[in-house]
Amino acid sequence: MSLRLCMIGYGAIARVHAEIMKAEGVVLHTVVGRLPEETARFAEEFGFRHHTTDLDDALAQDDVDAVIVASPNALHYDQARRALLAGKHVLVEIPLAMSYAEGAELVDLAERQQRLLTVAHSQRFIPSLAALRRRVAEGTLRVYHVMGRFGIFRRENVGWTGRRRSWTDNLLWHHGCHLVDFSLWFLGVERVAVHGQVARPDPRTGIPMDLDLQLRTPADQLVALSLSYHAHLRLHDYLFVGEEETFFFDRGVLVGPGGVVDDTRARGEDHDRLSWEAQDREFLAALREGRPPAVSGRDALPALAVLQEVQDRFVPKVG
Numbered sequence: 001m002s003l004r005l006c007m008i009g010y011g012a013i014a015r016v017h018a019e020i021m022k023a024e025g026v027v028l029h030t031v032v033g034r035l036p037e038e039t040a041r042f043a044e045e046f047g048f049r050h051h052t053t054d055l056d057d058a059l060a061q062d063d064v065d066a067v068i069v070a071s072p073n074a075l076h077y078d079q080a081r082r083a084l085l086a087g088k089h090v091l092v093e094i095p096l097a098m099s100y101a102e103g104a105e106l107v108d109l110a111e112r113q114q115r116l117l118t119v120a121h122s123q124r125f126i127p128s129l130a131a132l133r134r135r136v137a138e139g140t141l142r143v144y145h146v147m148g149r150f151g152i153f154r155r156e157n158v159g160w161t162g163r164r165r166s167w168t169d170n171l172l173w174h175h176g177c178h179l180v181d182f183s184l185w186f187l188g189v190e191r192v193a194v195h196g197q198v199a200r201p202d203p204r205t206g207i208p209m210d211l212d213l214q215l216r217t218p219a220d221q222l223v224a225l226s227l228s229y230h231a232h233l234r235l236h237d238y239l240f241v242g243e244e245e246t247f248f249f250d251r252g253v254l255v256g257p258g259g260v261v262d263d264t265r266a267r268g269e270d271h272d273r274l275s276w277e278a279q280d281r282e283f284l285a286a287l288r289e290g291r292p293p294a295v296s297g298r299d300a301l302p303a304l305a306v307l308q309e310v311q312d313r314f315v316p317k318v319g
Helices: 012-023 036-046 055-059 073-085 100-113 127-138 171-187 271-289 297-314
Strands: 004-008 027-032 050-052 066-069 089-093 117-120 143-153 193-198 210-216 222-228 230-242 246-250 253-256 259-263
Touching (some): 004 012, 004 073, 027 055, 036 050, 050 055, 055 073, 073 100, 089 271, 100 117, 117 271, 117 297, 171 210, 171 222, 210 297
Parallel strands (some): 004 027
Antiparallel strands (some): 210 222, 230 246
16 A cells, blocks of 8 residues: 655755655655645645645644645744654654754654654765765775855745745754754764854844854864855865775765765756655665664764754854
8 A cells, every 4th residue: 555645845955855755655644834825735735635824733634644844944943743643654854843852752663662763964964975875884995074054045035946935044054953963973973062153143034144153073074164144155065084095976976085975966966856855765675574674763863962062062042
């Protein structure tokens, strides 16, 4: 029997999940949205059988097997909690929650409910970086330093598709979570020493728009991450400085000492799309095979612990 899916949200990332799940033969059962007309339009476009603005109504349907939470950041915790309590398997867009305590609560709830809780840490599924990480795990690439940058221009509540949002993104808990989680996973560590500096909240958006994080592993490896919502150039790159080799990754292109190692753009592929597809297929495979997913809620907790420490120690207090 095909998996029957409920989607929460109809924004840009919800569209990605809907496209992938439809291509994988998943039954698009119900979509839940904030605005009735937008929800109905999304349902019609992708062929969802039902649409509603009432989450409890959607979760009460016995023939829904799994839920994808693709709503604004601040809603993830509550909506994932309600889905788990309703007995559904859940894939949550990053971040799992906007605090470590809420993330840990969801992990415990999923285990009590015996339901899968998967988190969309898509950077773990970028093919060239996953291959590089295998070398780190095998010990053939000993890394001294990871440097990562992320930058987009987001002084207004407009997403990557140009669509105006009803909510404000969060540099630390959304994109910061991506970079922190990837760096911990890449190095194979869970606990690090944390230092950071975070700009004061911008009066236009109400959130810090620039931040720098410095992490140190127990093996004395360094991680330096810089993020900005003020960047007029779109940035997403990593530099990996190792004993044996050094590699630079820039939006799908991996370069080593001998030149280009992998170039998704030259093949006409999108590294983000490849990672999203691999991530969603892994969620489906884990459900069908009755096994834990590659990125469970518990796997997401180390990054949330770092973000919580940054929030508590380095985010400037207003007032």
